[in-house]
Amino acid sequence: MIHKDLIKKMTLEEKASLMSGKDFWQTKDIERLGVNSIFLSDGPHGIRKQAVAADQLGLNEGIPATCFPTAATVANSWNEEMGEKIGEYLGEEAIAQKVNVVLGPGINMKRNPLCGINFEYFSEDPYLAGKMAAGYIRGIQSHGISACVKHFCVNNKEERRMAIDTIVDERTLREIYLTAFEIAVKEGKTKAIMSSYNMLNGTYTNENMHLMQDILREEWNYKGCVITDWGGSNDRIAGLVAGNELEMPTTAGETDEEIIQAIKSGKIKEQVLDDCVDRLLELILTTEEVYKKPHMEFDVEKHHRxxxxxxxxxxxxxxxxxxxxxxxxxxxxxxxxxxxxxxxxxxxxxxxxxxxxxxxxxxxxxxxxxxxxxxxxxxxxxxxxxxxxxxxxxxxxxxxxxxxxxxxxxxxxxxxxxxxxxxxxxxxxxxxxxxxxxxxxxxxxxxxxxxxxxxxxxxxxxxxxxxxxxxxxxxxxxxxxxxxxxxxxxxLAETYPIHYEDTPSFYNFQDKEVSVEYREGIYIGYRYYDTADIDVLFPFGYGLSYTTFEYSDIEVNKEGVIFKLLNSGNIAGMEIAQMYVGCRSEEVFRPQKELKGFVKIFINAGESKTVTIPFDDKTFRYFNVKTNKWEIEAAEYKIMIGASSDDIRLVDTIFMEGTGAQLPYDKDKLPSYYSGKVNNVGTEEFENLIGCKVPVSTWDRTKPLGYNDTIAQCQYAKGLFAKLVFRIIVFLHWFLRKIGKRSTANIIMMSIYHLPFRGIARMTGGALNMKMLDGILMIVNGHFFKGLNHLIKEKSKMAKGKKS
Known part of the structure; x- marks a missing residue:
């Protein structure tokens, strides 16, 4: 532990207190030990420090800040250096506003075009997303503050995001949905990560030991801090054990008390808490310089340019x-x-x-x-x-x-x-x-x-x-x-299909129940369209110029690929040359091609430049589910240089020695995955891929509603009052849209309709605790007067506790 001596001076209560927010945007302080609060602010493409007090949550107007293009936009630049420059300016503005942690960038994959928050994510490709994110992180953290990459992980759908269970096989998880985070951790060296709301294969992400410990802490050697998405904590003790340090926003001490009681009862060892406190202290103490620097205004005009x-x-x-x-x-x-x-x-x-x-x-x-x-x-x-x-x-x-x-x-x-x-x-x-x-x-x-x-x-x-x-x-x-x-x-950092029905996740995205199944596996975006030979409107990596470029003279060696690029037009321009790799073996199913490198280069009219794209540790690897490791298959690999995924200009091959791992799959049981035609995979084949039975994907209408059921499920509730409330919510949404109040209608769907019951407690900053929520659930489940009585009693207890 780095801060062992400081932690020794803390009481159990003080240590537990650090594990949740002071209010909606700040961590708690311990004045007697000189541990200060730090401020966290939204900021994927600009600092959104709310102009209202920090004890108020919502989409309130922020203090004026430069609004940079969103991540989806900047990804189209394919310019890592520019990503780093954006990060530097974001960091400068964060310092000016006394923000210690910038909540961004967002690096989830664009699995499906309909995801409502795709504008906040870079790409359908994990390599491009990871490289761009690493630039942002380096730039932000160059000022001594912290970035916070999000949302860790497989948060690729917005509806019911706080309750949905994502079912995904291990190889797809590693190759597609975790690679960008791996790059952010190893190359960007992010100090903070935000856990996502959803479950991963039956367990909430911030409680998932395989994700949080086996992969993040042990395999990637991540030493930083994990912060919940706002209101994203389910079981606080399970989250703490998994290594989720900071729960946001405040719970007015409710979950702090849970931690104290768990240690006193022997449910968990105090060392678990100490380790989490140590990592959080490192984040606090390494970013608190923002408060020691004299206030400086940033150059508004310069940032605008x-x-x-x-x-x-x-x-x-x-x-x-x-x-x-x-x-x-x-x-x-x-x-x-x-x-x-x-x-x-x-x-x-x-x-x-x-x-x-x-x-x-x-x-x-x-x-x-x-x-x-x-x-x-x-x-x-x-x-x-x-x-x-x-x-x-x-x-x-x-x-x-x-x-x-x-x-x-x-x-x-x-x-x-x-x-x-x-x-x-x-x-x-x-x-x-x-x-x-x-x-x-x-x-x-x-x-x-x-x-x-x-x-x-x-x-x-x-x-x-x-x-x-x-x-x-x-x-x-x-x-x-x-x-x-x-x-x-x-x-383009994403493919434009001709029709939505052409997308690989078409049959497995708009489910309205408990889980969402990633039956397409590793075949998302161009990986699917190219392998399954599906025509698209605009391919991944596509974009025109007012000039033209010619590619020639490819040379491949063990270090990478070298080629020449000529601006054959009559004006200067920049070209994005892309390196794709395809394995010629058919023993392990792979996409036809995968992006493994790129470069953006400025060339004057008539000028020719020699371009080098190096290989790295991700160029030839695949994740083997039998060995549970990254492996390289002994095979010949096509090295393709193109102006887009569909416009390959140069091709060469190289043979790579493999790691000798056993083959992970029975080819006969996975025909769709070996052909790449995965847009409608059957249940049995998907179960062969994930190695277990697919969980029941529908809500159990017979059981009483609980903490992790959503307000939307009140339509199935036993209590008439709950059904009435559900109908009122649906009517309000319809009515607000009818009269043109669409933003307000959206807030109802986002903040109420799809909210799990526990979110009522987690998002109200302690105004309503879990014991009071028990009363609400009694009402919902048909025990109106018993529940109302319980709710009033617990509200009274809370009021007395605050007075004392």
Whole structure:
């Protein structure tokens, strides 16, 4: 232990007190020993330190901070160095606001396009996500504070995220869902990790000994701190034993007392608590320098310029028919679409940043050199149809040479805590596009959203520029790409399927019951589409430029791959060269190709550069479930260099000596996995993969509701009062959407409907404890008066305890 002497001076009560928050955003202090509180703040793409007091929870407005592009946007830059630079600026602003721990970045995989918080995650590929995250972490922690990567792990669905059980095989867990976290720990050296809400194979992640001890602590040698997601603690003692140091937010001492009693009764040894206290103290004492430094304001204008540069490098040009872009200086453009007036620049939920400056498209035309003849909104932002708006937009479009059409997803469609209902953009926007295209075929669409969408309308546009969610300077950055001041260099960090039904998790994502089964295994994203030979709209790694690049002269050796890259166009540009590896053996099922390296390089027109992409410890490995280790199969491997996963320019091979491990699978029992056609795997085959029976995935309607059942399950409750409450919640949600209060309606679904009962206690900062919750559950289960009496008694006890 690092802080053994300090811990010896603490009472049992003091040690236990450190294991939960002081309020919603701070840790507890021990004044007599000089142990200070530290402040934690949301911050995946900007610091969201709430302007209200720290004892209030919610999505309150934060102190102004730079709103950088979201992780989904920055991932399209494929620029690790830029990720580190963003981290440095985030860290600088955290210091200015006296924040010790920045809650980010988020590095869960984009398993399915409908996950509501995909905008906060980097990619469908763990290698790309891990490398980008490591950059962020290094940048943030260069200021002496801590990053906190999240959500550990397999949190790939927002609905019922606090109660859902994720069923996934060990190899898929390691290769797909843990690799990014491994890179964040080993290369980024993150000081903190946030555990996810969900269960993993029947056990909550922060209580899962295999995850928290075998993998995180022993295999990865992680010495840092694990923090629960807010309200994410289930069994506090089980979490402590697993090595979950800090429970957030405060429980007003309730779980501290649980820890004290568990030690006094001999249920757990005090050494378990001491180890957790030691790791938390290390986080506190190594980040408290923020309070000793003189207050310094950050340079608002400078940070704004940086976020513009980040956005410029992350924008993806997806279509450029007839070279309609960049816009010629003599072209008159009509600006159409609600997102042009009110930019869609970040996601919605706990990561909302109050920007220091906010650029809007209509305010930036004068400096862009683009000649705008006018603006029309064309559509209602939240989907309501309006023929008048379309007619006015068409009249303007007739007068223009080119239409700039700003479309995408709104703030209440992509939101934390809820999943999208479909991959489509709103129908009223498509109606507008169809009408515009009839009066003027020169349509350039500018898309704003944080995840993949279907595009059955793509033949109606000549140009398509995807800005994703570009932060507070995203609008200006888009205009600079449209005008040609910036040559686009972003490439997609996720695949765009033609139809949602094409996705590998189509049959196993929108389940409404207890568990979600990852039956597609290791085949997510391009790993599936390429192996199963499924056509896609835009492949992983795809993006156009205003120039062209030629690849040649590949050489492969034991250290890596070397090749030449020529800018064969007439303007300077940046190219993202990607290295994929495919194993030619058929003994262990593998995707056709996997990303194992990449480089982004600037090349002047006509210039040629020699590029090297090294191999590393992840290039040839796979996880063997028989040996429970990473192994290398003795085989010939294809080394593929491409401009995208579907555009391979150079190929060579190399033979690698293997580790001699026994084969992990019976090929005859896993035909879908050996073929890669895994979009609808049967139960028996999935059970052969996971090595056990698939747990029952439906709620037990016959049992009384308990702590980990959700409010939504009140529809099955025995108590009439609970059923009435359920119907009121459903009605309120419907009514609020009907009158246009969509954000409030979403909060009801996120914060009430899908909340497990224990969350009522865990998220109220001690205002309602678990004993009072027992009374509520009695009411729910049909014992109204007994439960009400219990609730009142426990409320009275709490009040007396506070007075004393």
């Amino acid at each position: 940086v976020t513009q540069k980040v956005a410029e490098e992350s924008i993806v040009l997806l279509k450029n028919e007839e070279n309609i872009l960049p816009l010629k200086y003599d072209k008159k453009v009509a600006v159409i679409g609600d997102f042009a007036k009110e930019a869609r620049y970040q996601g919605a939920g706990s990561s909302i940043v109050n920007p220091t400056i906010l650029d809007h498209t209509l305010d930036c035309f004068d400096e862009s050199g683009i000649v705008s003849i006018g603006y029309e909104s064309g559509f209602e932002r939240y989907g309501k149809k309006s023929k008048k708006k379309i007619d006015r937009a068409c009249e303007l479009a007739k007068q223009a040479d080119v239409i700039l059409l700003y479309i995408g997803l709104d703030e209440v469609t992509e939101v934390e805590g809820m999943d999208r209902k479909s991959m489509k953009i709103p129908e009223n926007q498509i109606d507008l596009l169809n009408a515009l295209q009839k009066v003027n075929p020169n349509v350039v669409a500018i898309l704003s959203c944080g995840s993949a969408v279907e595009m059955p309308w793509i033949d109606k546009v000549k140009g398509l520029l995807h800005g994703y969610l570009g932060g507070q300077a995203g609008a200006r950055a888009i205009l600079r790409v449209l005008s040609g001041d910036v040559n686009p260099s972003g490439k």
